[in-house]
């Protein structure tokens with residue numbers, strides 16, 4: 001990590017989230033100061049400087065990375081590589097068809113009872129596999145409240161919607177007054193039962209989580225926090241503190257992990273991650289097949305790999321630590337849960353089930 005030399009007299013310290021954002025690594029030159037880059041990374045960073053998904057890495061997140069090893073699971077998530085220039089069959093610019101399902105500016109509705117509100121396009125770290133690489137870091141920053149008015153009006157007019165996912169970008173990169181205004185608007189819509197804040201801040205910017213922020217998040221009566229840890233190395237003392245603070249303030253925390261080739265696509269890594277999360281009172285919710293975002297094929301696994309991994313974990317890892325394996329299907333057709341398939345065969349009221357110990361028959365009661 002770069003030496004945190006403060007040049008502005010009132011510049012806060014690295015333990016302040018604003019310092020982390022202000023000192024984020026955003027250029028190839030800054031990246032070369034902290035990491036020994038491979039050619040593929042150097043070319044990738046040069047490309048990211050010029051166009052597309054920008055480069056940004058907080059000094060904190062960079063401090064978790066290996067200085068010399070390009071295969072490091074932290075580096076692979078945040079350092080661009082030249083493979084991002086490669087497009088393969090099946091790659092999509094907007095893999096979940098969010099633009100086609102936009103019902104008001106910044107509001108996506110793909111399900112009957114929930115909706116997705118994109119309140120900013122900024123993140124502290126840009127993940128190289130991001131589903132929204134088409135728009136994050138491009139398009140104006142935090143959305144002014146006036147620009148979100150039509151989305152609030154749509155939500156207020158649709159009583160079937162009971163759950164709003166607030167995402168972006170990363171909503172927690174916004175300041176408290178803005179978050180407060182959004183949560184108060186949502187709290188004023190009587191049919192909303194839950195608000196979910198989808199954020200990587202506990203992973204990439206844990207300094208952001210403080211008591212004042214937690215109080216703002218509680219302005220909606222049932223705010224859930226959805227985090228995004230992908231590797232056990234991200235479970236640092238700082239992120240552990242951030243998670244404890246959220247939970248101690250009464251905010252339930254769930255985690256969505258993206259399955260990533262060469263980063264977490266093995267049973268031992270996932271087991272350590274999921275057990276580490278539950279030991280911090282965080283419930284692993286989804287293990288997500290990586291979306292077919294253009295230029296991310298080097299980070300993705302075949303669909304079968306996730307099923308194989310779940311088969312390896314099933315029965316061997318506590319149920320509270322096991323997430324559902326989910327694929328968010330292309331073009332916005334919706335999420336589906338995948339196996340492992342437990343039913344081997346069914347005949348005459350006898351169902352043969354495959355458990356982690358082997359096959360066994362289950363006999364139905366007489367009809």
Ligand SMILES: *Cc1c(COP(=O)(O)O)cnc(C)c1O
Nearest residue numbers: 108109110111114115116165335
């Ligand atoms: C993923 C997603 C949700 C939330 O889905 P859950 O399965 O309830 O977690 C809601 N809206 C959109 C548009 C989504 O992509």
Ligand code: SF4
Nearest residue numbers: 123126127130169200
């Ligand atoms: S934090 Fe989320 S929105 Fe931001 S770059 Fe990472 S995956 Fe994309």
